[in-house]
Amino acid sequence: MLKSLFNWRVLLNLILAAGVFVGLIYLTFRWLEIHTHHGDEIQVPNVVNRSVHDAVKILDDSGLEYEVDSFKYDPKYRPFQVLQIYPAPGSRVKNGRSVTLKVNPRNWAPVSVPDVINKYSGLGFQRLDQVGLKVGDTIYEPSIQKDAILRILFKGNSIKPGTKIPRFSIIDVVIGSGPMRNIGIxxxxxxxxxxxxxxxxxxxxxxxxxDYEDGGSNENDIVYYQDPASGDVRDQGMQIDLWASKKTPAELMNKINELNSMYRMKIDTTLPPVRYEEVPNFPDPVPVDPVPVTPPKRDVPKNDPPKQNSAPAKSSTDKPKATTTTKPADKPKAKQVIN
Structure with a gap:
């Protein structure tokens, strides 16, 4: 078996198979190098602090793709100025590689105006501050909704809730100051x-x-009666009731007289006017402790004693008064004691 393995034909086949395998690997990597531009690198140009239009033109000429990312607004830099680039300037990347540009936007990112209409002004100011909006002028306008936000103004124009405006924008707020008094109807x-x-x-x-006479709701009907009447004065926000018909007011005099008897107070001019006199309102007297009053001293005339005559005259009718002499009482005699 070993003898057959070292046969020159077998060895030739093995060598041919190894050569084909190595050739395939070489061709594969070569194709990948050509397809992926291996070794073909481009240096990233420095476009920081340039405008985004100039930076895009330079990247196009260099054969690089780009993506623009609106960085957070910074008022220290110009609008649309390139602040950063990634990969960093000087890096070598392949041809066609995409780089990212961080660009300063024209203004702050937009925010939605919160719905604070008809809300209390204190609460509304808090919600506006939370989204980054600054309140400039506070304008007071007569309204029955006192201290409530009536409108929001941006650059002099009224805007609705949900409108997007740049963050940190200055807005004006219209607030109700309370109803006006004594307005003519x-x-x-x-x-x-x-x-x-x-x-x-x-x-x-x-x-x-x-109240439509025919029971409909046509706003082209003519108003023939109103309550309160014109010329009366009422406070702001009061309601005015209307009676309307397709007929003219002259054709509805009977109806108008009937409504007058219900809603207008009649004044009898045949009776003399009632005269009212004001009665002074005196305060109740405050009780005071009586002060003793000493009567004034009177001068009593002195009666002079009658003068005695030296020899009073004796009348014949005068009788001599009897003089009675009282004897002293006898002292009791002492008793003798016989021993």
Missing amino acids: PNVVGLTVKEAKALIARNLFEVGIV
């Missing part, structure tokens, strides 16, 4: 319902109940 009789609603809104009132 406009006259909408004779207008269409659509026109009446627009006029009521412009005068800072709200539309209440709209």
